[in-house]
Amino acid sequence: MSTYLRRGFRVTRGFRSSCRLRSARRFRSACRLRSARRLRSDRGVSILEFVGFLPVLLLIGMAAIQLGLIGYGVNQAGSGARAAARVASQGGDGGAAGRAAVSGWLDPRVTPEKGAETTTATVQVHVPGVIPLFGGYDVTRRATMPTDD
Known part of the structure; x- marks a missing residue:
């Protein structure tokens, strides 16, 4: 990820494409909040799907x-x-x-x-x-x- 300044704005290239052109002060807080929200919302979903599907798998195996x-x-x-x-x-x-x-x-x-x-x-x-x-x-x-x- 490369970062450079242009006329008081920070421009980034890389995985934070949604926060591409922001002011230097608001850049850090906005991108951190977005990535934190994204991580928290996906946490535990795969284990819940597995636990929900496990009885079906067991029933098929026993049959x-x-x-x-x-x-x-x-x-x-x-x-x-x-x-x-x-x-x-x-x-x-x-x-x-x-x-x-x-x-x-x-x-x-x-x-x-x-x-x-x-x-x-x-x-x-x-x-x-x-x-x-x-x-x-x-x-x-x-x-x-x-x-x-």
């Missing part, structure tokens, strides 16, 4: 985690149902095979039904809720295999 858990539960239930139906169709313990194929924290309930030509296994898992206002979700998958005799 994404919940959707991921539901997808994982669907995948696990399908794998358990296929394993239970395959083992039960060959004459084994389908319930134990279905429970072994699913993660234990999902609390799987396996029901194999052996028929004359096909064996159907149903697996129901409970996916816990991440968002406090909503409960958990129950996911059910079925798989059918031909019975081997």
Whole structure:
């Protein structure tokens, strides 16, 4: 910033362009007041915006985690149902095979039904809720295999 005097006036070049040509006495006080007002009015605005938007960000993050858990539960239930139906169709313990194929924290309930030509296994898992206002979700998958005799 460069400053020079011309006929009793102070002329500045630089970041104080709004106070370009003022008398020497009024120059300092006017520019200081303007910059002080500008600084005080912007103080804390960004933190207020962040605090206001933080619950929305948390809700979006928790919803994404919940959707991921539901997808994982669907995948696990399908794998358990296929394993239970395959083992039960060959004459084994389908319930134990279905429970072994699913993660234990999902609390799987396996029901194999052996028929004359096909064996159907149903697996129901409970996916816990991440968002406090909503409960958990129950996911059910079925798989059918031909019975081997």
